Amino acid sequence: MTTGTAAVDPTAPGPAEPPVTAERLAAAAVAAVALPPREERAARAAQAVDRLRTEAVEAVAVTWVDNAGITRVKAVPLGGLLHAAQWGVGTAPCFDVFLADDAITTSPIIGGPTGDLRLYPDLDRIVPLAAQPGWAWAPGDRYTQSGAPHPGCQRLFARRARAVAAARGLSLKAGIEVEWTVALAGAPGEEPQYPTHGPAYGMHRVTDLSDYLRDVLRALGRQGLSVLQIHPEYSPGQFEVSVAPEDPVAAADTSVLVRHTVRAVSARHGLRVSFAPVVEAGGVGNGGHLHVSLWRDGRNLGHGGPGPHGLTAEAEGFLAGVLDALPELLVLGCSSPAGYLRLVPSHWAGAYQCWGLENREAALRLVTGSTGERSAAANAEVKCFDASANPYLAVGGAIAAGLAGLEQRRALPPEFTGDPAAAEPGTVPRLPASPAEAIAAYERSAVLREALGEPLYQAVLAVRRAEREQYAAVPPEELVAATRWRY
The missing domain is CATH 3.10.20.70 (Glutamine synthetase, N-terminal domain)
Structure with a gap:
C-alpha cells in the first residue's frame, strides 16, 4: 500500500458536467428564487x-x-x-x-x-x-x-428563466432601448405640446433641449449606468437612450430605472414624458426594442459559427425559437392595446414575422456589428416590443422561447431583405394586428404556459382580455388619449 498525494495530470479532463435533465433545470429554477x-x-x-x-x-x-x-x-x-x-x-x-x-x-x-x-x-x-x-x-x-x-411575481419569472439558461451552460446579455416623447407640462387630458419642433434625428432638438438632455445623461451616469448613445428620434419631441448590455434581469431593472430617471429629470425641467406605444394617433410610437445575445464559456454564440452571418447552431436555434414564438410573445412585449397602433408596416416597428441582417422592418433584426468587434457586438434585436411591456415578462418570455428553439434544434427560415410590406401578399407572415389575435396565439402556447406557470399565465391572460374588451370599440384617437400618460 502506498501513501501520500497522487500526482495530478494537468491534461486530464475534469469531472464531467452533469447531464441537462428536466430535474436539473427545475432545481436550478427553484434555487434561483x-x-x-x-x-x-x-x-x-x-x-x-x-x-x-x-x-x-x-x-x-x-x-x-x-x-x-x-x-x-x-x-x-x-x-x-x-x-x-x-x-x-x-x-x-x-x-x-x-x-x-x-x-x-x-x-x-x-x-x-x-x-x-x-x-x-x-x-x-x-x-x-x-x-x-x-x-x-x-x-x-x-x-x-x-x-x-x-408564483405571480414577474421579476422572479425572469430570474427563473435566466437560471434555466445557466443550468444549460448558457448566459445572456441583454439591453432594452428606451424611447420617450417629451412635452410641456399640462392637464391630464391635454394634447401634447412639444418643447422642440426640430426635424427627425435633427441637431435642432439637441440644441433646443441641450440642458435637459445633459441632465438626463448626468443623472444616468451618477447612477452607475453606462450610456451608449442618446439621440432625437423620428416623431415630434421623441428621444431615445441606449445603455450597455448586461445580464437580462439587470437589463430589465435598468429599463425601469432609466424610465424613472427620465421622468424625474423631465419634472425638474417643467416637462412631462410619455413612454406609451403611441402618443399621437397615426404617428410613429415609442418602441421598447429588446437586444439579446447568447454566450457560452465567454464566447458570443452569435459570431464565428457556420450558420447565417456567423451564427452558431445554438444561437440559430435560440433565435429561431424566438422568431417562431413572436405572435404569442406580443402578449408580453406589446401589452397595451395601443401597441397595435404602433405595430404597422413600413414604420420600422417590426410588423412582420421575419428576420434579416440589419433589416429594420423585420421583427427580428440580426446585428453583427462592425468588422473587428463582432465577437463582442453580435446580437439580435426584437423590434416588435414596445415600452408598455413589463420588461421582466419580455426578457423571461424571450429566454423561454429561445431555449425551446435551441432544444428543438430549430433552424431559421430564409432571410428576408427589404420591406416585407412590398413582398407578394402571403409571402411573409404578418404578426398579430390586434390584441385578440395575439391573445389567441398566447392561448395556444405550451412553451409560455409552462415557463410562466399557471398563476402568472392566467393573470396575464386576464389583464389582456380585460383591456381588449375595454378598448374594443374605442376609436384610435380615444385609445391613444386614454393611454398616453399612463406609461
Whole structure:
C-alpha cells in the first residue's frame, strides 16, 4: 500500500458536467428564487443603510411592474430598510390583475381582496436617485408571508428563466432601448405640446433641449449606468437612450430605472414624458426594442459559427425559437392595446414575422456589428416590443422561447431583405394586428404556459382580455388619449 498525494495530470479532463435533465433545470429554477436567510438579509441591509446615509438618502422606493406594464411602488424611510429587508413590505396580490387605468379584473387563481404578499428590495441593486435628492430606488421581488416565491411575481419569472439558461451552460446579455416623447407640462387630458419642433434625428432638438438632455445623461451616469448613445428620434419631441448590455434581469431593472430617471429629470425641467406605444394617433410610437445575445464559456454564440452571418447552431436555434414564438410573445412585449397602433408596416416597428441582417422592418433584426468587434457586438434585436411591456415578462418570455428553439434544434427560415410590406401578399407572415389575435396565439402556447406557470399565465391572460374588451370599440384617437400618460 502506498501513501501520500497522487500526482495530478494537468491534461486530464475534469469531472464531467452533469447531464441537462428536466430535474436539473427545475432545481436550478427553484434555487434561483429562494429567499436568502433572514440574518444574511439583515447584515446586508445594515451595510446598505450605512452607505445610503452617507449619500443623504432619506427614503427608498421599492418597485415592481404589473402585468399591464405599470410600475407600482412601496416606499420606506431609510430607517425602515432593515425591517423591509428582513420581513418585506406588504403588497396585495390583486395588483397582478390591475389594468393600466387602475381598474381591477380577476383571474381563476389571482384576484379579489383577500391575501397579502411581502415585497423584498433587491439589496444588490439599490441606487441613490440623482434626479430626486434624498431618495434611492431598488427593484423588488414578491414572496408569500411564509417566504415562498409568489408564483405571480414577474421579476422572479425572469430570474427563473435566466437560471434555466445557466443550468444549460448558457448566459445572456441583454439591453432594452428606451424611447420617450417629451412635452410641456399640462392637464391630464391635454394634447401634447412639444418643447422642440426640430426635424427627425435633427441637431435642432439637441440644441433646443441641450440642458435637459445633459441632465438626463448626468443623472444616468451618477447612477452607475453606462450610456451608449442618446439621440432625437423620428416623431415630434421623441428621444431615445441606449445603455450597455448586461445580464437580462439587470437589463430589465435598468429599463425601469432609466424610465424613472427620465421622468424625474423631465419634472425638474417643467416637462412631462410619455413612454406609451403611441402618443399621437397615426404617428410613429415609442418602441421598447429588446437586444439579446447568447454566450457560452465567454464566447458570443452569435459570431464565428457556420450558420447565417456567423451564427452558431445554438444561437440559430435560440433565435429561431424566438422568431417562431413572436405572435404569442406580443402578449408580453406589446401589452397595451395601443401597441397595435404602433405595430404597422413600413414604420420600422417590426410588423412582420421575419428576420434579416440589419433589416429594420423585420421583427427580428440580426446585428453583427462592425468588422473587428463582432465577437463582442453580435446580437439580435426584437423590434416588435414596445415600452408598455413589463420588461421582466419580455426578457423571461424571450429566454423561454429561445431555449425551446435551441432544444428543438430549430433552424431559421430564409432571410428576408427589404420591406416585407412590398413582398407578394402571403409571402411573409404578418404578426398579430390586434390584441385578440395575439391573445389567441398566447392561448395556444405550451412553451409560455409552462415557463410562466399557471398563476402568472392566467393573470396575464386576464389583464389582456380585460383591456381588449375595454378598448374594443374605442376609436384610435380615444385609445391613444386614454393611454398616453399612463406609461
